[in-house]
Amino acid sequence: MNNLVTQNYSHPQEPVFSSNPMQNLKSLIEKGDxxxxSEFNEIFPDFIxxxxxxxxxxxxMDIKFCVLxxxxxxxxxxxxxxxxxxxAVQSRKYRIRKRLDVPNDEDLNLFMVTFF
Structure with a gap:
């Protein structure tokens, strides 16, 4: 299993320059950085x-899924x-829905996007 910490240091860090901070953040997440x-907290300081x-x-892990x-x-x-x-993702989303008391008729993805 790859260790994310060593994975990030074993390859030269590629600078990510984009005028869109959300795209930069998505790129960091996809790379496992x-x-x-910390970048997410700069864009959405009160979400977590x-x-x-x-x-x-x-x-x-629930909070990480909420961030995603x-x-x-x-x-x-x-x-x-x-x-x-x-x-496994569907099961996690179900558990998050129950823990946050999100009604079944409300889309969890939409709920998170519009949650502060």
């Missing part, structure tokens, strides 16, 4: 604290980035 979280306050039942949903990642993209199956 651990700096994506508000999502944590919405439910104390969320664990670190906030970024607009699809289930397939989340599965690819997290190196898990589509079914």
């Amino acid at each position: 651990l700096h994506f979280l 604290s508000k999502i944590k306050s919405a439910s104390s039942k969320l664990n670190a 949903l906030k970024m607009g990642f699809t289930t397939k993209e989340i599965a690819s980035v997290t190196k898990s199956t589509i079914r």
Whole structure:
């Protein structure tokens, strides 16, 4: 299994220059760069604290999934980035929905995108 920390240092860091900070962030996430979280916090400074306050039942992986949903990642993209199956992502989304008390008739992806 690749270690993300050593993976980032074993290859020269490619500078990411784009006028679109969301695209830069998505690129960092897709590369597995651990700096994506600090970049995310610059773009959405209150999201993680508000999502944590919405439910104390969320664990670190749930919050990472919420970040990916906030970024607009699809289930397939989340599965690819997290190196898990589509079914595992669907199950995680279901658990997040229950922990945040999101109604069944509301789209979780849309909920995250519009959540502060």
